[in-house]
Amino acid sequence: QSALTQPASVSGSPGQSITISCTGTSSDVGSYNLVSWYQQHPGKAPKVIIYDVIKRPSGVSNRFSGSKSGNTASLTISGLQADDEADYYCCSYAGSITFVVFGGGTKLTVL
Amino acid sequence: EVQVVESGGGLVQPGGSLRLSCAVSGIFFSNYWMSWVRQAPGKGLEWVANIKQDGSEKHFVDSVKGRFTMSRDNAKNSVYLEMNSLRDEDTAVYYCATGGGYDLIFENWGQGTLVTVSS
Numbered sequence: 091q092s093a094l095t096q097p098a099s100v101s102g103s104p105g106q107s108i109t110i111s112c113t114g115t116s117s118d119v120g121s122y123n124l125v126s127w128y129q130q131h132p133g134k135a136p137k138v139i140i141y142d143v144i145k146r147p148s149g150v151s152n153r154f155s156g157s158k159s160g161n162t163a164s165l166t167i168s169g170l171q172a173d174d175e176a177d178y179y180c181c182s183y184a185g186s187i188t189f190v191v192f193g194g195g196t197k198l199t200v201l
Numbered sequence: 202e203v204q205v206v207e208s209g210g211g212l213v214q215p216g217g218s219l220r221l222s223c224a225v226s227g228i229f230f231s232n233y234w235m236s237w238v239r240q241a242p243g244k245g246l247e248w249v250a251n252i253k254q255d256g257s258e259k260h261f262v263d264s265v266k267g268r269f270t271m272s273r274d275n276a277k278n279s280v281y282l283e284m285n286s287l288r289d290e291d292t293a294v295y296y297c298a299t300g301g302g303y304d305l306i307f308e309n310w311g312q313g314t315l316v317t318v319s320s
Contacts, residue, residue, distance in 0.1 A: 190248035
């Protein structure tokens, strides 16, 4: 069960936009529109910010958006704020045997 | 407000066993898949297991198959993770989360319970 591939780190200045990629295979990201994204601040539990590739739970800022092309999903954060500094994880359904795979995580630094 | 509270973590020797519990309130518990996700110190998230609403279907990550079991008691709004033959690499914070079934949404998370496997 290989993890999805994410960049280890990304950075941006307040007000800018950044995009985090999440690359899987035709067995997971490429086959299902069941990609979710989680934000985790240090010492805290993760929080879902995107599900079903593009949907936002109620209460999540519309500065967060998701997309997918082929085997790669992406999370875009626009209008960066200091509080966006956190770790971000993608997650995909991977079929009834493997079921779930997470990405290795991306540390976002707001400069 | 949804609350998810894990308990049962601690220090255990390699080869030992531990049972984690997770109590949920604020939702109609028996409507939800439930999941366990772990995070080794300084590492990323790793899905461990999930269980269907009525307990009839369960899935496990390959590395714990045959060693971990998961169960639920809908009358007590609780799920459990029975961990046997523990290894050093099982050391992690174990999070309980609502959801994580075929919709793949881990919606509400607890604060986690630390399991340390060490001699």
